[in-house]
Amino acid sequence: MGKVYGRTAAEFAADAVRLAVDDAGLTLDQVDGLLVNPGLSGGLGIGLAAALGLYDLPLLSVVNAYGSSASAMVQIAMFAIAAGHASTVACVFADATLQPKSRTGAAYGSIGGARRRLTGIRGLGAAAGLGGAPSTYALAARRHMAKYGTDDDQFAAVAVTTRDWAADNPFAQLRDPITVDDHHKSRWIAEPFRLLDCCLVSNGGVAVVVTSGERARDLRQPPAYIWGWGQCHPGYVMERGCEWGLSTGAVKSGRDAFARAGIGPADIDVAEIYDCFTFTVIVSLEDYGFCEKGEGGPYVASGVLGRDGALPTNTGGGELSAYYMWGMTPLSEGVIQTRGQGGGRQVDRHDLVLVSGNGGTLEHHGTLVLGAHPKGA
Amino acid sequence: MADVARDEESTEFFDGTARGELMVKQCSACGHHLRPDSISCSKCYGNELLWTRASGRGTLVSWIVVHGAEQEPPVVGLVELDEGPWLHARLVDVDTATLAVGDAFVVDFEPAGEERIPIFRPA
Numbered sequence: 001m002g003k004v005y006g007r008t009a010a011e012f013a014a015d016a017v018r019l020a021v022d023d024a025g026l027t028l029d030q031v032d033g034l035l036v037n038p039g040l041s042g043g044l045g046i047g048l049a050a051a052l053g054l055y056d057l058p059l060l061s062v063v064n065a066y067g068s069s070a071s072a073m074v075q076i077a078m079f080a081i082a083a084g085h086a087s088t089v090a091c092v093f094a095d096a097t098l099q100p101k102s103r104t105g106a107a108y109g110s111i112g113g114a115r116r117r118l119t120g121i122r123g124l125g126a127a128a129g130l131g132g133a134p135s136t137y138a139l140a141a142r143r144h145m146a147k148y149g150t151d152d153d154q155f156a157a158v159a160v161t162t163r164d165w166a167a168d169n170p171f172a173q174l175r176d177p178i179t180v181d182d183h184h185k186s187r188w189i190a191e192p193f194r195l196l197d198c199c200l201v202s203n204g205g206v207a208v209v210v211t212s213g214e215r216a217r218d219l220r221q222p223p224a225y226i227w228g229w230g231q232c233h234p235g236y237v238m239e240r241g242c243e244w245g246l247s248t249g250a251v252k253s254g255r256d257a258f259a260r261a262g263i264g265p266a267d268i269d270v271a272e273i274y275d276c277f278t279f280t281v282i283v284s285l286e287d288y289g290f291c292e293k294g295e296g297g298p299y300v301a302s303g304v305l306g307r308d309g310a311l312p313t314n315t316g317g318g319e320l321s322a323y324y325m326w327g328m329t330p331l332s333e334g335v336i337q338t339r340g341q342g343g344g345r346q347v348d349r350h351d352l353v354l355v356s357g358n359g360g361t362l363e364h365h366g367t368l369v370l371g372a373h374p375k376g377a
Numbered sequence: 378m379a380d381v382a383r384d385e386e387s388t389e390f391f392d393g394t395a396r397g398e399l400m401v402k403q404c405s406a407c408g409h410h411l412r413p414d415s416i417s418c419s420k421c422y423g424n425e426l427l428w429t430r431a432s433g434r435g436t437l438v439s440w441i442v443v444h445g446a447e448q449e450p451p452v453v454g455l456v457e458l459d460e461g462p463w464l465h466a467r468l469v470d471v472d473t474a475t476l477a478v479g480d481a482f483v484v485d486f487e488p489a490g491e492e493r494i495p496i497f498r499p500a
Contacts, residue, residue, distance in 0.1 A: 117379070117380045117381075117382055117490070118379055118380065118381045118382070119381070119382050119383075119384050119387075120381075120382075120383065120384040120386055120387040120414070121386065121387050121390060121412075121413045121414035122414060123379075123381045123382070124381065124464070124465060124466065124494055124495070125453075125465035126379060127378050127379045127380075127381045127489050127494055128378070128451070128453045128465050128466050128467040128494070128496070129378070129443045129446070129447065129451035129452075129453045129467055130443065130453055130465055131443050131445065131446055135441055135443055135453065138441040139439045139440070139441050139453075139455050140439070142439040142440060142441060142478070143438065143439040143478065146439070146477070146478040147478075187444070188442070188444040188450075189444060189445065190441045190442070190443045190444065191441055191442035191443075191444070191450075191473075192441070193441075237412075237419040238412060238455075238462070238463040239410075239411070239412065239419065239457075239461045239462045239463055240457055240461040240462075240463075242463070245439065
């Protein structure tokens with residue numbers, strides 16, 4: 001993952017599925033379900049099954065709920081397995097949108113040198129100057145700042161802490177420490193966001209294998225047991241009274257996941273929160289109930305997310321510093337931490353790990369609670 | 378600003394901007410005002426939406442300054458029209474040092490290729 005060129009998204013996806021299946025101690029012929037979440041670069045779809053030699057599958061589909069896709073895929077796999085429809089489902093994300101010697105913004109089509117021609121009502125935002133995700137998230141963040149007093153130092157706290165975690169992740173793209181001052185001196189992208197408020201763009205792929213707890217027990221790796229799950233797609237209508245930017249689908253997605261797990265936020269040992277931007281972490285933590293609404297800024301600035309904090313968060317360096325594999329970034333690190341395989345970044349207490357996906361501009365949310373032990377055991 | 382072209386769904390909207398009028402949609406069943414790209418009423422699920430002229434007045438929901446694409450980084454706002462719908466539009470004649478959520482704005486129009494598009498200036 002990272003600035004890896006010369007491979008297509010389909011090739012990254014095939015590699016990831018092979019590696020994950022092998023890691024589990026399985027062989028490809030034991031996989032009877034495949035869920036594919038393609039990024040933006042194209043060429044990756046359900047054809048991956050035949051390309052991998054997976055035949056007569058009872059479950060094969062593309063899943064796309066943007067950044068909440070990873071948790072959504074795991075949930076669909078889990079439902080299929082619980083229903084007896086499939087036994088072992090591989091879920092994969094891959095993308096190859098980054099081109100050599102081009103700007104990260106260009107990879108997501110947000111900043112182009114050429115004069116663009118835009119169409120219809122939906123073209124008005126881009127015509128006004130909106131430049132993709134950093135712009136729309138910055139608009140959301142400003143709303144939160146204006147209402148709750150969230151500030152630049154609090155954004156920096158997220159960026160600095162996340163980079164500190166990345167230092168011990170060999171897969172992380174950015175591992176050199178940064179300071180609050182580095183954050184404040186990084187160039188503006190879309191005020192109130194600076195460069196160090198924004199995640200990376202990465203090429204690569206990540207896959208996870210979902211199977212029953214019974215089957216997983218005898219496989220090669222310690223399983224991450226799914227204790228709780230939830231999704232919420234708020235369907236914001238951009239008009240008077242809309243809560244967009246102030247609260248997210250994590251409120252309901254989190255509440256459902258905690259209820260199904262039979263736990264509350266205080267029981268979580270490690271949090272892996274979708275961090276497309278520093279602000280996303282702040283608003284998500286509020287919505288999950290780790291602090292009061294509006295207190296996310298002071299909460300992250302208190303040092304709670306770091307190595308000695310009460311809620312070690314984005315322990316692999318997240319999307320801000322490690323790699324941007326959509327919802328697979330928090331999910332993969334959540335699995336690593338649950339298994340206790342985080343090496344120098346492993347959190348001592350990792351019985352219950354929260355994994356949070358987020359897509360669109362705070363428009364799609366997916367949550368998993370992973371346990372190091374079977375629920376009730 | 379980048380060129381904007383009309384499509385089938387936006388003919389009435391751009392006919393409006395050409396006249397200097399900001400057109401939004403309104404639900405014929407319940408009267409709720411909706412964004413110009415709406416296809417269903419957010420209040421009653423009504424699907425008969427009619428074009429209507431908005432007052433052109435609104436207040437600021439949020440704003441940003443976008444760097445990297447244009448020589449003079451544009452200020453882009455999310456404006457809540459007095460009728461209720463939110464629109465993304467460029468803000469002009471603003472001082473970002475004092476700009477605040479809740480500020481009052483009024484619409485104006487600027488060319489973007491062959492069409493004119495709404496912008497907002499302080500009321």
